[in-house]
Amino acid sequence: MLRYILKRLVSLAMTLLVASIIVFLVIEVLPGDPASYMLGLNAQPETVMALREELGLNASKPVRYFTWISGLVTGDFGISYTYRTPVAEMIADRAVISLPLAVYALVLSTLIAFPAGIIAATRRGSAADVSIMGFSQLGVAIPNFWFAMILVTVFAINLRWFSAGGFPGWETGFFNGLKALTLPAIALALPQASILARVMRSSLLDTLGEDFVRSARAKGLSVRQTLWRHALRNALIPVLTIIGLQFSFLLAGAIIIENVFFLPGLGRLIFQGISQRDLIVVESVVMLLVFAVVVVTFLVDVAYAVADPRLRSR
Amino acid sequence: MTLLHVQDLALSINGTPILRDIDFSLTAGQVLGIIGESGSGKSLTAFSIMRLLPPGSLVSGRIALDGDDLGARTETQMCELRGNDIAMIFQEPMTALNPVQTIGDQVAETVRIHRQVSRAQARQIAAATLERVELPNDQFPLSRYPHELSGGQRQRVVIAMAIALRPRLLIADEPTTALDVTTQAQILLLLKKLVAQDGMSLILISHDLAVVAHTADTIVIMRQGRVVEAGDTQRVLAEMQHPYTRQLFDASGHVPVRSAMSTGREVLLKVQGVSRDYPTPRKTLLGKPGFFRALERVSFELYRGEKLGLVGESGCGKSTLTRAILGLEACQEGSISIGGDQIAAGQLMPRAVRRKMQVVFQDPYGSFNPRHKVGRLVAEPFYILDQQPRGTARRAAVSAALESVGLTADDASKYIHEFSGGQRQRIAIARALITRPELIVLDEAVSALDVSIRAQILDLLSELSADHELSYLFISHDLTVVRAVTDRILVMKDGVIVEQGTTEAVFQKPQHPYTRELIAAVPVLEPAS
Amino acid sequence: MLRHRNLVIGAVLALAFLLAAVVSLFWTPFDVAEIDIANKLKKPGDSIYLFGTDHFGRDILSMIMVGARTSIAVALVAVGIGMLFGVPLGLAAASRHGGVLDELIMRTNDLVFAFPALLIAVMITAVFGPSAINAIIAIGIFNIPVFARLTRGAALSVWQRDFILAARVAGKTATRISLEHILPNLLNLLIVQGTIQFSLGILAEAGLSYVGLGAQPPTPSWGRMLAESQTMISFAPHLALFPGFAIVLTVLGLNLFGDGLRDYFDPRIRRGSR
Numbered sequence A: 001m002l003r004y005i006l007k008r009l010v011s012l013a014m015t016l017l018v019a020s021i022i023v024f025l026v027i028e029v030l031p032g033d034p035a036s037y038m039l040g041l042n043a044q045p046e047t048v049m050a051l052r053e054e055l056g057l058n059a060s061k062p063v064r065y066f067t068w069i070s071g072l073v074t075g076d077f078g079i080s081y082t083y084r085t086p087v088a089e090m091i092a093d094r095a096v097i098s099l100p101l102a103v104y105a106l107v108l109s110t111l112i113a114f115p116a117g118i119i120a121a122t123r124r125g126s127a128a129d130v131s132i133m134g135f136s137q138l139g140v141a142i143p144n145f146w147f148a149m150i151l152v153t154v155f156a157i158n159l160r161w162f163s164a165g166g167f168p169g170w171e172t173g174f175f176n177g178l179k180a181l182t183l184p185a186i187a188l189a190l191p192q193a194s195i196l197a198r199v200m201r202s203s204l205l206d207t208l209g210e211d212f213v214r215s216a217r218a219k220g221l222s223v224r225q226t227l228w229r230h231a232l233r234n235a236l237i238p239v240l241t242i243i244g245l246q247f248s249f250l251l252a253g254a255i256i257i258e259n260v261f262f263l264p265g266l267g268r269l270i271f272q273g274i275s276q277r278d279l280i281v282v283e284s285v286v287m288l289l290v291f292a293v294v295v296v297t298f299l300v301d302v303a304y305a306v307a308d309p310r311l312r313s314r
Numbered sequence B: 001m002t003l004l005h006v007q008d009l010a011l012s013i014n015g016t017p018i019l020r021d022i023d024f025s026l027t028a029g030q031v032l033g034i035i036g037e038s039g040s041g042k043s044l045t046a047f048s049i050m051r052l053l054p055p056g057s058l059v060s061g062r063i064a065l066d067g068d069d070l071g072a073r074t075e076t077q078m079c080e081l082r083g084n085d086i087a088m089i090f091q092e093p094m095t096a097l098n099p100v101q102t103i104g105d106q107v108a109e110t111v112r113i114h115r116q117v118s119r120a121q122a123r124q125i126a127a128a129t130l131e132r133v134e135l136p137n138d139q140f141p142l143s144r145y146p147h148e149l150s151g152g153q154r155q156r157v158v159i160a161m162a163i164a165l166r167p168r169l170l171i172a173d174e175p176t177t178a179l180d181v182t183t184q185a186q187i188l189l190l191l192k193k194l195v196a197q198d199g200m201s202l203i204l205i206s207h208d209l210a211v212v213a214h215t216a217d218t219i220v221i222m223r224q225g226r227v228v229e230a231g232d233t234q235r236v237l238a239e240m241q242h243p244y245t246r247q248l249f250d251a252s253g254h255v256p257v258r259s260a261m262s263t264g265r266e267v268l269l270k271v272q273g274v275s276r277d278y279p280t281p282r283k284t285l286l287g288k289p290g291f292f293r294a295l296e297r298v299s300f301e302l303y304r305g306e307k308l309g310l311v312g313e314s315g316c317g318k319s320t321l322t323r324a325i326l327g328l329e330a331c332q333e334g335s336i337s338i339g340g341d342q343i344a345a346g347q348l349m350p351r352a353v354r355r356k357m358q359v360v361f362q363d364p365y366g367s368f369n370p371r372h373k374v375g376r377l378v379a380e381p382f383y384i385l386d387q388q389p390r391g392t393a394r395r396a397a398v399s400a401a402l403e404s405v406g407l408t409a410d411d412a413s414k415y416i417h418e419f420s421g422g423q424r425q426r427i428a429i430a431r432a433l434i435t436r437p438e439l440i441v442l443d444e445a446v447s448a449l450d451v452s453i454r455a456q457i458l459d460l461l462s463e464l465s466a467d468h469e470l471s472y473l474f475i476s477h478d479l480t481v482v483r484a485v486t487d488r489i490l491v492m493k494d495g496v497i498v499e500q501g502t503t504e505a506v507f508q509k510p511q512h513p514y515t516r517e518l519i520a521a522v523p524v525l526e527p528a529s
Numbered sequence C: 001m002l003r004h005r006n007l008v009i010g011a012v013l014a015l016a017f018l019l020a021a022v023v024s025l026f027w028t029p030f031d032v033a034e035i036d037i038a039n040k041l042k043k044p045g046d047s048i049y050l051f052g053t054d055h056f057g058r059d060i061l062s063m064i065m066v067g068a069r070t071s072i073a074v075a076l077v078a079v080g081i082g083m084l085f086g087v088p089l090g091l092a093a094a095s096r097h098g099g100v101l102d103e104l105i106m107r108t109n110d111l112v113f114a115f116p117a118l119l120i121a122v123m124i125t126a127v128f129g130p131s132a133i134n135a136i137i138a139i140g141i142f143n144i145p146v147f148a149r150l151t152r153g154a155a156l157s158v159w160q161r162d163f164i165l166a167a168r169v170a171g172k173t174a175t176r177i178s179l180e181h182i183l184p185n186l187l188n189l190l191i192v193q194g195t196i197q198f199s200l201g202i203l204a205e206a207g208l209s210y211v212g213l214g215a216q217p218p219t220p221s222w223g224r225m226l227a228e229s230q231t232m233i234s235f236a237p238h239l240a241l242f243p244g245f246a247i248v249l250t251v252l253g254l255n256l257f258g259d260g261l262r263d264y265f266d267p268r269i270r271r272g273s274r
Helices: A002-029 A034-039 A045-055 A061-073 A087-122 A127-141 A144-158 A174-208 A211-219 A223-261 A266-275 A279-307 B042-050 B075-081 B103-114 B119-132 B151-163 B181-198 B209-215 B233-239 B243-252 B318-325 B374-384 B391-404 B409-413 B421-433 B451-468 B479-485 B503-508 B513-521 C002-026 C060-095 C100-113 C117-128 C132-159 C162-169 C174-210 C222-232 C238-265
Strands: B002-013 B016-027 B031-035 B057-065 B086-089 B169-173 B201-206 B218-223 B226-232 B267-280 B290-303 B307-311 B333-338 B341-344 B357-360 B439-443 B471-476 B488-493 B496-502
Touching: A002 A061, A002 A279, A002 C100, A002 C117, A034 A045, A034 A279, A087 A127, A087 A174, A087 A223, A087 A266, A087 A279, A127 A174, A127 C238, A144 A174, A144 A223, A144 C174, A144 C222, A144 C238, A174 A223, A211 A223, A211 B086, A211 B103, A211 B151, A223 A266, A223 A279, A223 C117, A223 C174, A266 A279, A266 C117, A279 C100, A279 C117, B002 B042, B002 B201, B016 B042, B016 B201, B016 B218, B016 B226, B031 B042, B031 B209, B042 B057, B042 B086, B042 B169, B042 B201, B086 B151, B103 B119, B103 B151, B119 B151, B151 B181, B169 B181, B181 B201, B181 B209, B181 B513, B201 B209, B209 B233, B209 B243, B218 B233, B218 B243, B226 B233, B226 B243, B243 B451, B267 B318, B267 B471, B290 B318, B290 B333, B290 B471, B290 B496, B307 B479, B318 B439, B318 B471, B357 B421, B357 C162, B374 B391, B374 B409, B374 B421, B374 C162, B391 B409, B391 B421, B421 B451, B451 B471, B451 B479, B471 B479, B479 B503, B488 B503, B488 B513, B496 B503, B496 B513, C002 C060, C002 C238, C060 C100, C060 C132, C060 C174, C060 C222, C060 C238, C100 C132, C117 C132, C117 C174, C132 C174, C162 C174, C174 C222, C174 C238, C222 C238
Parallel strands: B031 B201, B031 B218, B086 B169, B169 B201, B307 B471, B307 B488, B357 B439, B439 B471
Antiparallel strands: B002 B016, B002 B057, B218 B226, B267 B290, B267 B333, B333 B341, B488 B496
């Protein structure tokens, strides 16, 4: 088990290392001179020189990469060119909205999908199965940001149950914050829940057809006991993979959804960064999101080993 | 005293009739054998007794256990019965256990769902039961997972799950079919011992008449969903009132008509000191990868016109040797020569040498690309010739090959899914013949076939060897078949050839202890006196 | 026919939008570039404009037809990129299973999986500015590991079959076997996955153009129509409804079509069996 986790950790570190090189190459090397790119066409040569100096662009590329990466590791992300504040602080302010939103959506998606998938699989062909599958087919097809707009129209503008957007801040109370994230989380979760429910259903159906389920029935377990004691845990193994993949979709989705609800999260930050050509902000946020995705992948791998003893002994 | 009585049992699934007029009974403490080829309905008869049938099943007739009509029981009442009074074990031990639960938990579960006992007590019973199926607790603690055990050991765990509560009836559905012959003998012995110890009744379902004939007191022979013949084992085998019983019996011990054993001493294939290692995964993160020696200095010769058998159990190195001979993988030591061309270790086999050989595989379903027509499939080996025949010549060659195996030229334009298992094996032989090779490697070529089909294919192979002057390397785990068709045999264990000699000599006077064990393990079918 | 209900419904929906996209190349009810403030924000059915007009007085139906073109073009080319690179990579990895090439391809795949399509688009846009081409590249890159993984996994199981050994005995090389025996057996699977990635591509394109990383004005796209409708949703909901329905119906159609194809190709899946 320890060996397995260690192996995954090494792979995590390798992925992060190579990913950081790619981000560095795309954002700092591809545009030629980042300083003149950031300042635009009409910049004075002196200003460009000053910015080059400030960004440390006069050093060689490997030195620049090394400075950047060691800064990232120690939490020094550099200074935003447009806002003149440390990027680390800006990201910290925004991440407390985006990351909880993604996690909230993941929890919702799982809470909806598991019962739906289990009901559909165990009552295959019934009215419940047909309607769950029908709804999920629709759910997969709905763009989350459009669904978000509908939610805003119905629940914020017409019913006035929620505010249409903005974020009051966690300091006004946990439930205030949670309430502001509820509509965005639902908008993100439903399409993902549809996918997850379908995966859960087909994985459970596959497992229910396995020989060991028949063995359990031959022991005298009822259909229900067989499901809970034997089938479910085995069926969860492929579902875990999808949950891991979904986190990266949810994180990306969160960036888009923030626009609908005017949430000051990482998504808003990244788009501000793009429109103001603030490359330092862009590369830092991208790296942070990649880091989050890779860490979740690692956690899924660990969950795999917990669920499946065959992996532990490898 | 009759324990189980099945009367007029009929079963249909989604309207298709599967079983009809099934009648038999089983005396307490006795063994009943049910025999039939694939599609005979023997497994579904067992599932009808357990009432574990697929949805859409409709059962009629009466199944009574000790006078208690099971048909009158509700599903909940059946659950109380299963595992408690009637238990069942299955063919495939590799998949019959839950991979994410320990063996201890799985055996203890049988106890816990039927008896009001504490967790600790259930585990105690589980431990004792595992001891009874000869899995000693000090070597196989309750905390083991199924993937840490071999096939035979897993089958013992399945048996432990079934007998933990000492049921009155145990149904074993092909319990040894997936196992090696020596393991099969041990499992059959274990089942017999448990029957004797507990006074339990056993229904032993098998396609193998020999397996059942040795163990069962009474037998039921089934074909196409009906009972063909039933009664006392000795009597049924002595009288064989139904022609199908006779046919099954003859096919099981079928010996094809053979041309006289070749007397030539011209060496066609010479394997000299061949070794092959496979790397094993690293034990530690930065440690050196280990090696597993699959073949250890294997040497033998195959003479032109000879039928040479290679027997051994799974994992003995048969497949590795086959791959080395066919030139698919280079060996690391030694050399292989075919018809005088020698290939040293580490060398790839040139096409000119490879074209002297062809191969027929075990699985009639996996041996063909489902997307190609039979004509293209049969002609594939032409690729290894320098001058591939084209056009009419190619079509004529395909027709001739198909006709030589008893099919027609028209079959070339069909797809493989239009053929039965036996016909597919004929097509595989046609494919092997088309380039007129000197040696044909038959890799478990008849192992997946029902006995009556198997007999036909063995006859065909025998005819072809006479007509085409072929040499065979006949690889099989089935000693009965090897004895029937080969001139000489090699016995292989753990990558080493432990014994070789003429087939009759080896079978009559085996020298190596392993050969003796292997031969003793084979259930032999002899006509009852 | 009833057995292939999904296939038929899906094909009809998907073809309808494909047709709309093709027709828009030659004809649309109104010119989508023409600004007509006098007729702005007409409700559907109010006038000659079937689906109404937007805040510039442009015909919504015409914009949806041209938007279909953008969406389908972006998603289709992105699937093409994914297959063109992913399938050969997957075949190559499977044919040298366990080798250095296999390891390299799979590790690269893992790496690309760490970048959701949106992040790829963000990086490209940050450097080159937003455009439909960038959206295609971003979605296309994201599709490569999807196809590579699928191909490798399925190819590995085909490599285990005996007919591959028969081909090797006939002296065929790994490349030849991959093309002659492996690929034809993966075609069904790839076509089904292709339709799924196609529908995901349409969703991704809509998302990217919604946040301004996709097709740029004046090219109409469904995502941007939605973005522009957002501030007017309380008094002109039709601006948001029609592009939204267009996306849902296209994606739904493609998904149904994909599911239907899978059932059609796989004789084992029969209704009510098991």
